[in-house]
Amino acid sequence: MNLEKVLTAFAAALAIGLPALATAWAQSKIGAAGAGTLAEKPELSATIIVLVAIPETMVILGFVVASMILFGV
Amino acid sequence: MEFLQEINDIGYPTEYLLARIHGRRLSLLGDWDRVLSGPDIEENPASSNLREFMTAGAPAGIWESHQKEPAWIYHQMNSRLRNVFQPYFMHLELNTLLTCLRYKTGKGNSTEIERLLYFSLLSKAIKDVLKTDTDVPSVINILGKKVSFIRDHCAGLELVFLKDGFMGAEQEITNALFKYILNADTHPLIKRFFVSIADARNIITLHKHLRWDTTSSPFFIEGGNIRKSILSKILQSYNAEALATLVYKHTGLHIEGTDAARVENALQRRLTGRIKKWEREFADIGLILNYLWRCAMEAKNLSIIYHGREIDRGILKEELVY
Numbered sequence: 001m002n003l004e005k006v007l008t009a010f011a012a013a014l015a016i017g018l019p020a021l022a023t024a025w026a027q028s029k030i031g032a033a034g035a036g037t038l039a040e041k042p043e044l045s046a047t048i049i050v051l052v053a054i055p056e057t058m059v060i061l062g063f064v065v066a067s068m069i070l071f072g073v
Numbered sequence: 074m075e076f077l078q079e080i081n082d083i084g085y086p087t088e089y090l091l092a093r094i095h096g097r098r099l100s101l102l103g104d105w106d107r108v109l110s111g112p113d114i115e116e117n118p119a120s121s122n123l124r125e126f127m128t129a130g131a132p133a134g135i136w137e138s139h140q141k142e143p144a145w146i147y148h149q150m151n152s153r154l155r156n157v158f159q160p161y162f163m164h165l166e167l168n169t170l171l172t173c174l175r176y177k178t179g180k181g182n183s184t185e186i187e188r189l190l191y192f193s194l195l196s197k198a199i200k201d202v203l204k205t206d207t208d209v210p211s212v213i214n215i216l217g218k219k220v221s222f223i224r225d226h227c228a229g230l231e232l233v234f235l236k237d238g239f240m241g242a243e244q245e246i247t248n249a250l251f252k253y254i255l256n257a258d259t260h261p262l263i264k265r266f267f268v269s270i271a272d273a274r275n276i277i278t279l280h281k282h283l284r285w286d287t288t289s290s291p292f293f294i295e296g297g298n299i300r301k302s303i304l305s306k307i308l309q310s311y312n313a314e315a316l317a318t319l320v321y322k323h324t325g326l327h328i329e330g331t332d333a334a335r336v337e338n339a340l341q342r343r344l345t346g347r348i349k350k351w352e353r354e355f356a357d358i359g360l361i362l363n364y365l366w367r368c369a370m371e372a373k374n375l376s377i378i379y380h381g382r383e384i385d386r387g388i389l390k391e392e393l394v395y
Contacts, residue, residue, distance in 0.1 A: 032086035040096025 012066040019062030026055035074219035075196040077162055084151035087357055093149065094364045101367050105374065105395050109386045135379065139372035140169070140192040143365055147194055157358055160254040160263050161365060162194055163222075164270075167250055169193045171243055173203045174212065178239045210234060213242055222253035244292040255296035262355045266362060269347065271297035273340040276320060279304050280336050283313055299323075341394040345370060370394045 034048035067073070084090075102108060147155065147162055173186050183204070190200050199220070206212050210231065217223055217230030226249035227233075234242040254267050271294045282291045291308060293301045299319065307315045321327060324339040348366050352359035374393045381389045 028086075029088050032088040033092040036085075036089040036092025037096060040093055 008069060012069040015069055016059070016062040016066040019058040023055045023059040026058075027052060030055065074198045074215075074221075076199065076220055076222065077159065077166060077194050078147075078196050080148065080155065082148070084155065085149055087151065087154060090146070090149050090151075090154070091357055091360055094146075094360060098364050098367065101364075101371055102374070103395075105390070105393050108378070109390055135372050135375050137188075137192065139369060140189075142368045144192050144194055146361065146365065154358075154361070157260045157263060158361065158365075160257070160259055160267060161362070163250060163254070164267070166193060166195050167247065169195060170199065170203070170216075171246070174209060174239065174243075177203075177207070177209045177212065209239070216246070223249050225249075226252040248292070248294055251294045251296050260358060262351055262358050262362060265351065266344075266348070268296060268298055269344050271295070272299050272323060273337070273344065275299060275301075275304055276316075276323060276340060277337050279308060279316060280320070282308060283311060283316055335391070338392060338394060341370070345394060 030052050034052055037044055038048055143162065143165055147158070150158065169189055173189055176182075176186050176189075186203060190203060193200065195203075199216075202212055202215050206215070213234045214231045217227065223230060223246055227245045230242055230245055233245050237244075251267065251271055255264060255271075259267070275293045275297050276299070278291045278293060281287070291304075293304050295301065303319075306312075307319070317327065320336060320339075324336070324343045345366065348359075348363050352363045355362075374395070377392050378389065381392065
């Protein structure tokens with residue numbers, strides 16, 4: 001019973017942890033490139049905000065999956 | 074004594090600089106046909122990065138920008154990129170150093186030297202020597218003893234200067250830099266670039282010697298793909314055909330009756346094409362190298378256009394590198 005709980009919690013942690021790391025890595029690259037682009041072309045700010053936000057979906061999906069694992073949905 | 078300025082700032086992430094370069098290279102002139110076909114040849118460059126410098130009667134401004142843009146990139150780079158591109162900037166600043174020494178040899182006025190050093194990436198110690206020391210032999214002596222790549226690869230620079238004059242010292246310093254670059258742990262792309270530069274310079278030297286039949290012995294830079302023994306053999310046998318084959322192999326240009334400037338132009342065009350290809354092979358380093366090279370060639374082309382504005386545009390077009 002306890003082992004099952006530990007494994008469930010571990011799976012949920014992986015489900016959110018790995019996408020969080022991937023998101024952080026992707027945002028660091030896109031953010032740096034976006035800052036460079038904005039320095040040259042400030043009119044592209046809306047596009048850059050969208051591009052920086054796109055990897056965020058990974059961690060959100062990870063959060064949803066982790067919740068499903070934890071709450072047995 | 075360091076050759077280049079030391080920058081303690083950690084710089085910006087590579088992606089940041091690449092994005093800025095992507096943005097900036099859109100303002101470089103690419104369509105030279107359009108520039109040459111315009112009604113007023115001097116008006117067209119106003120669309121380039123150099124617009125602030127390309128004012129009537131100020132061709133020196135073009136070369137100022139040629140220093141300013143690489144200096145900007147150098148300051149934006151992080152330490153990894155700065156290490157990779159150190160040879161490129163050293164080569165660039167060697168030209169500044171030699172130009173300053175030429176001014177000194179010709180007793181040029183010190184404001185010209187001040188202007189050349191304003192955007193220069195040379196270290197403060199070297200700038201101080203160039204600004205304050207008026208005696209060329211003593212400057213040569215200091216450089217020979219204190220700048221590490223000259224000290225390590227070129228013994229007795231002062232004696233060379235006394236024996237062969239400034240030209241001999243200039244050749245020794247240039248050769249020392251190439252030896253340093255090609256023997257050091259240089260990035261493969263930068264190494265390829267300098268091997269091509271060494272080959273190009275050697276071909277031009279050989280071509281000039283054969284064409285003008287000069288009595289002085291030529292100075293070939295070490296480290297190119299074309300061995301010095303081959304170059305010397307062609308020179309000794311005065312074999313113009315072998316030189317033509319060599320140039321054709323490296324440029325695709327038939328040089329019969331061609332002047333040295335055209336050979337140089339063809340070699341630079343060939344290198345421009347190669348750098349474009351290398352950009353696909355080495356994404357980040359290739360992009361930066363291509364941008365630096367295009368900036369240099371833009372400055373060169375604009376200078377040619379500025380000075381040759383009265384010349385027939387067909388001839389002018391042949392002189393441009395693109």
